[in-house]
Amino acid sequence: MNHSIYSADRSTHLKVVVVALVAGIAIAGLGITARSASDDYTQTARVIKAGKPVTITSSDVSTVR
DSSP states (O other): OOOOSSSOOHHHHHHHHHHHHHHHHHHHHHHHHHHHTOTTOOOOOOOOOOOOOOOOOSSSOOOOO
């Protein structure tokens, strides 16, 4: 067994690439299945209406209009 990636032969490099590819596909598959399984939360449109106008000043005096 080669303990250094620099002295590893071609088959060891191939094994590392295959293991990384399989792990990446497995993680992506788990992510896709976890995302598509959450259909319970549907988004609804909410209407936000404007309130009364507000005047912002740098002084502490309140303005009554």
